[in-house]
Amino acid sequence: MSKIVFITGATSGFGRAAARRFAADGWSLVLTGRRMERLQELQDDLGRQVPVHIAALDVRDAEAVQQVVAELPEGFRQVHALINNAGLALAPQAAQQVDLADWHTMIDTNIKGLVNVTHALLPTLIASGRGASIVNLGSVAGQWPYPGSHVYGASKAFVQQFSYNLRCDLQGTGVRVTDIAPGMAETEFTLVRTKGDQAASDRLYRGTEPLSAEDIAEQIFYVASLPEHININRLEVMPTRQAWSPFAVDRD
Numbered sequence: 001m002s003k004i005v006f007i008t009g010a011t012s013g014f015g016r017a018a019a020r021r022f023a024a025d026g027w028s029l030v031l032t033g034r035r036m037e038r039l040q041e042l043q044d045d046l047g048r049q050v051p052v053h054i055a056a057l058d059v060r061d062a063e064a065v066q067q068v069v070a071e072l073p074e075g076f077r078q079v080h081a082l083i084n085n086a087g088l089a090l091a092p093q094a095a096q097q098v099d100l101a102d103w104h105t106m107i108d109t110n111i112k113g114l115v116n117v118t119h120a121l122l123p124t125l126i127a128s129g130r131g132a133s134i135v136n137l138g139s140v141a142g143q144w145p146y147p148g149s150h151v152y153g154a155s156k157a158f159v160q161q162f163s164y165n166l167r168c169d170l171q172g173t174g175v176r177v178t179d180i181a182p183g184m185a186e187t188e189f190t191l192v193r194t195k196g197d198q199a200a201s202d203r204l205y206r207g208t209e210p211l212s213a214e215d216i217a218e219q220i221f222y223v224a225s226l227p228e229h230i231n232i233n234r235l236e237v238m239p240t241r242q243a244w245s246p247f248a249v250d251r252d
């Protein structure tokens, strides 16, 4: 029996690359996201390799999350790894210029959405027991402040602390929890953040070597397939060409 991985945000970036990585190792896939046509493409492609179940899902909708989990077909129910990847940043401008609605969208997706899916799948993961995994996609922004990060960074700090706290409560169940915190990675992330500004996205990644979706998918797969007595608590990954800046000082 192949193991089953449940991935949120499988339609793009890390989630889509993770679907391919787990499929390459023979895992069965439950792939979710809002864009059904992309899920369908993945099922058509990866379904030739491994069993694939797809479900259109907005993680902000707690009832829909419960329904998707309750209606998992035979052969996809005993989830062994949950990849809580769905998320987004919005509004790269300063906090004082941001629409409140953008803050709410980040909180609803990155915090409430992640909590919705975790809550719905915890009983299944605990039933899977030793070696089961929850892999949460945090960010370097959850640890390190930078201008324009405001609620996005704060939401990823939540992901880090929630991951640690989950570990305390799951002690003895065999379920592992990891916060993967990537730095700059080229996906659709900046296109979403800038509300479709492809030139801004290209500018951000130009002339350097960001992480790729496949780089992070490899890390996600790594932590979920380690020997079952090993738990990576937090894995922070940056491109070699990215580092921190000095403190900003306001001068006369």
Ligand SMILES: NC(=O)c1ccc[n+]([C@@H]2O[C@H](COP(=O)([O-])OP(=O)(O)OC[C@H]3O[C@@H](n4cnc5c(N)ncnc54)[C@H](OP(=O)(O)O)[C@@H]3O)[C@@H](O)[C@H]2O)c1
Pocket (backbone or CB within 6 Å): 008, 009, 010, 011, 012, 013, 014, 015, 032, 033, 034, 035, 057, 058, 059, 060, 085, 086, 087, 088, 089, 109, 113, 137, 138, 139, 140, 181, 182, 183, 184, 185, 186, 187, 188, 189, 190, 192
């Ligand atoms: N790229 C980076 O530099 C970076 C760095 C650190 C952390 N991260 C984090 O990594 C995760 C994946 O980001 P990515 O870089 O792969 O970005 P991406 O290419 O934009 O992918 C984001 C995924 O999240 C899904 N998603 C967004 N809102 C959703 C919702 N309400 N319900 C369900 N799915 C939703 C999207 O699917 P649909 O639109 O089809 O729903 C998409 O599949 C995010 O949590 C992000 O915060 C990214």
